[in-house]
Amino acid sequence: MTALARRRSRWSGGRRFALLAVLPATLVLVALSIFPLLYSLRLSFTDQQLLSLLPARFVGLANYAQLLQDRLFWSSLLVTAAFAASVVTVQLGVGLALALALRRMPRYQQFLATLLLIPSILSSSVASFQWRSLFDYSSGPLNFFLGALHLPLLAWTADPRLALPSLILVDFWQWTPFVTLLLLAGLHALPAPVFEAARVDGSTGWQLLRYQTLPLLRRVIAITVILRLIGAFKVFDIIYVLTAGGPGSTTESLAFYNYVQGFRYFSVGYSAAMSYVSVILVIVLARAILGYMERPVGRAAAPDATGEAAV
Amino acid sequence: MSRAAVTPPGPAGPPFPRSVARGRAGLWASIVGVAIGLLFFLFPVYWMLVTSVKPPSEWLTNPPVFIPDQLYFQNYTDALFNWGGLKGLVDSGFVAVSATAIGMVLGTLAAYALARFRIGGTNLSFFILSLLFMPPVAIGIPMFLFWSALGLVDTHLALVVQYLTFTIPFVAWVMKGFFEDLPVDREESALVNGASRLRAFWDVVLPNARPALVATALLAFIFNWNEFSIAVLLSRGRVTTLPFILPTMMESHYVLWGDIAAMAALGALPVVIIAFLLQRYLVRGLSFGAIRSE
CATH class of the missing domain: 1.10.3720.10 (MetI-like)
Structure with a gap:
């Protein structure tokens, strides 16, 4: 279809129209992203300070070398990795369970799913404040429930050991509904005949899940994992509101440490170098997601599937 | 809100019917799971809404006030x-x-x-x-x-x-x-x-x-x-x-x-x-x- 459309567009001047259509968006995006990226690339080779009167000096790769020796940089990378790993695995597991459960109640499904989705569509600023109030040591509901169950009260975000798990809990609350909905959509797209055949073969529910459902959901699961990985990588808002990176640097993610260096210490050149490392990591992740998204959706054995896989 | 989840689904039933007994048990497990999920995911939203209509004397109490006696709209x-x-x-x-x-x-x-x-x-x-x-x-x-x-x-x-x-x-x-x-x-x-x-x-x-x-x-x-x-x-x-x-x-x-x-x-x-x-x-x-x- 597209090949045909392309051939026709040649003689009807469609290409010029297409260029004009794509140009404004591309120009805006290039101006707003390529320019800052090039500018920060240049900054990353200098010792520029935001509030300093001294002219910036070219320092070569010194910022990048310093990055490798910066204990806080490595710990922020570790925080980000721990956050991302827990976020992806726990949200995927619970999301899958909820999606399978929701599938069994077709009548109220859409309404229930939308109710469930409310956390995912709230501003992370709003979400963080809800949790700040829930986490409150003396008057928050969470500690009230713990007390009612005769469990020790927790300091949540103020406890160095619990601060990161608390943030993971907030992220779990905000994004598991979204994961559930993606997986539910994936379940709806599954071909029913496969299940009927398996049922005739006498498969148990667990076998069906393990050998039929999960392999068929592979693509949706991959998209979900990548979307959440990138989300975890960007995490800044809930940290800004709930812990400000603390206690100590226990919740200082890559994005937050970057912000601290640039906007609190005004080490612009150093912060730019760190941005570059982040951007490269994100590009690798985005490249992966594009590889999945560009594949045809749910149409098995499309002729160009092998060609697209190389992207 | 979570009450809707407890209502059993109609004759449509699950899309891939299995033996009736196992289907029933699975369905109840699903309903309980979804109900717990809704409770967990909606409670913070409820907490925000209920706090937004509490008078100042109920903001920082222990135990917390889950259902205010009166609605106090001055917060808004x-x-x-x-x-x-x-x-x-x-x-x-x-x-x-x-x-x-x-x-x-x-x-x-x-x-x-x-x-x-x-x-x-x-x-x-x-x-x-x-x-x-x-x-x-x-x-x-x-x-x-x-x-x-x-x-x-x-x-x-x-x-x-x-x-x-x-x-x-x-x-x-x-x-x-x-x-x-x-x-x-x-x-x-x-x-x-x-x-x-x-x-x-x-x-x-x-x-x-x-x-x-x-x-x-x-x-x-x-x-x-x-x-x-x-x-x-x-x-x-x-x-x-x-x-x-x-x-x-x-x-x-x-x-x-x-x-x-x-x-x-x-x-x-x-x-x-x-x-x-x-x-x-x-x-x-x-x-x-x-x-x-x-």
Whole structure:
């Protein structure tokens, strides 16, 4: 279809129209992203300070070398990795369970799913404040429930050991509904005949899940994992509101440490170098997601599937 | 709210029926699971709403007040008039509507070109998509220096233009998926009948894509309305969107939970209303068009 459309567009001047259509968006995006990226690339080779009167000096790769020796940089990378790993695995597991459960109640499904989705569509600023109030040591509901169950009260975000798990809990609350909905959509797209055949073969529910459902959901699961990985990588808002990176640097993610260096210490050149490392990591992740998204959706054995896989 | 989950489903039953006994047990397990899920995921929302109508004497009590005796709406007037919530609503609304409108026009045109003509090949698509995943903080410094060089830090213009960096890619990706699913024959017959490309796009493509356009615009509005990290980096107190105001409310000695909750509720309300209007499109929009349900 597209090949045909392309051939026709040649003689009807469609290409010029297409260029004009794509140009404004591309120009805006290039101006707003390529320019800052090039500018920060240049900054990353200098010792520029935001509030300093001294002219910036070219320092070569010194910022990048310093990055490798910066204990806080490595710990922020570790925080980000721990956050991302827990976020992806726990949200995927619970999301899958909820999606399978929701599938069994077709009548109220859409309404229930939308109710469930409310956390995912709230501003992370709003979400963080809800949790700040829930986490409150003396008057928050969470500690009230713990007390009612005769469990020790927790300091949540103020406890160095619990601060990161608390943030993971907030992220779990905000994004598991979204994961559930993606997986539910994936379940709806599954071909029913496969299940009927398996049922005739006498498969148990667990076998069906393990050998039929999960392999068929592979693509949706991959998209979900990548979307959440990138989300975890960007995490800044809930940290800004709930812990400000603390206690100590226990919740200082890559994005937050970057912000601290640039906007609190005004080490612009150093912060730019760190941005570059982040951007490269994100590009690798985005490249992966594009590889999945560009594949045809749910149409098995499309002729160009092998060609697209190389992207 | 969770009561709806307990009502057993009708005769339709599960899509893949198994032995009746096992099906029943599984169904009850599912209902219990969904009920627990709703309780957990909606409790913080309930807590925000209930705190927003509590009188100050009930903000910091132990045990906490879960059901207030009376509804106290002064928190909302405090949030609106003492904390700048009204200005927040106006600023959030103005920035979100402007960025959404401009993003829709530019993004939809680009989506059409990408879907129908594969213009720029996968590289251009990839470039546009990758911007969606850029952590705002990563370009924060040059972004800030750029706007301060222009003397435009803390203006509506800076926020609107900067929000385009995610609104355009979002619109382009979701609409690209919709255009790819739209059959080309009607455009082709319009072209054969002598319409220009622009005419065919305007008269044939856009009317057919109307539901998708509305859904995409509303989702883009949600993202713009909710945006927080760019607002934190580019605002200094003159342009105050609602998500930006919330952290400033923590800085007083005595935490005014009722006022904060009321402000949060003001920020949440439009978004929740839109979500219920958009139920059918949420999945597709939120996954940037990657998952096409229905």
